[in-house]
Amino acid sequence: GQNIDQPTEMTATEGAIVQINCTYQTSGFNGLFWYQQHAGEAPTFLSYNVLDGLEEKGRFSSFLSRSKGYSYLLLRELQMKDSASYFCARGGRRALTFGSGTRLQVQP
Amino acid sequence: KAGVTQTPRYLIKTRGQQVTLSCSPISGHRSVSWYQQTPGQGLQFLFEYFSETQRNKGNFPGRFSGRQFSNSRSEMNVSTLELGDSALYLCASSLDRGKNGYTFGSGTRLTVV
Numbered sequence: 001g002q003n004i005d006q007p008t009e010m011t012a013t014e015g016a017i018v019q020i021n022c023t024y025q026t027s028g029f030n031g032l033f034w035y036q037q038h039a040g041e042a043p044t045f046l047s048y049n050v051l052d053g054l055e056e057k058g059r060f061s062s063f064l065s066r067s068k069g070y071s072y073l074l075l076r077e078l079q080m081k082d083s084a085s086y087f088c089a090r091g092g093r094r095a096l097t098f099g100s101g102t103r104l105q106v107q108p
Numbered sequence: 109k110a111g112v113t114q115t116p117r118y119l120i121k122t123r124g125q126q127v128t129l130s131c132s133p134i135s136g137h138r139s140v141s142w143y144q145q146t147p148g149q150g151l152q153f154l155f156e157y158f159s160e161t162q163r164n165k166g167n168f169p170g171r172f173s174g175r176q177f178s179n180s181r182s183e184m185n186v187s188t189l190e191l192g193d194s195a196l197y198l199c200a201s202s203l204d205r206g207k208n209g210y211t212f213g214s215g216t217r218l219t220v221v
Binding site for chain 1: 139141143150151152153156163164198200202206207208209210211212213214215
């Protein structure tokens with residue numbers, strides 16, 4: 001992705017909590033999105049942050065700090081089905097600019 | 109309501125040929141954007157259309173083009189196909205480019221041989 005950084009891979013245990021970090025270039029910022037993509041499937045929308053702070057949606061939460069160009073996705077009570085790739089994407093002039101994705105492996 | 113529909117799902121073409129991919133957005137969505145997904149480069153922005161006008165274009169050669177019709181359906185065309193064009197092509201439609209997110213279609217898997 002263009003100036004969007006996130007870890008390549010993460011491993012966590014079923015039932016645990018995992019935090020996926022994302023840093024992005026702040027110029028032209030128009031919101032930060034998180035998407036989940038299972039292998040062979042389309043990305044699905046998880047969350048959107050445009051103001052600083054935490055947004056919670058069930059087991060998933062997303063945080064944004066605009067001044068720091070930083071976001072994270074927090075997944076609680078991990079389930080095996082959460083094994084997927086997670087992309088942060090910055091909204092802006094070019095619709096969505098994606099990070100390279102974090103492949104999350106949830107182990108029993 | 110129906111989601112984003114992309115056709116065809118799979119396509120095999122020969123180098124030098126051209127290909128046209130189709131995307132029908134969610135009813136009421138006027139923004140359609142296209143992305144190329146490859147293992148090495150991730151998701152790369154191709155272009156975005158809004159009300160039949162190309163709003164922005166990514167860093168792809170002129171062989172990649174697109175258009176949007178009055179019913180918001182969009183097509184992208186790739187001419188003079190190269191082996192490196194093999195990828196999953198995804199389109200996404202959006203109502204407001206913001207809090208409702210972009211909804212992706214299932215993609216067209218293009219293989220160039």
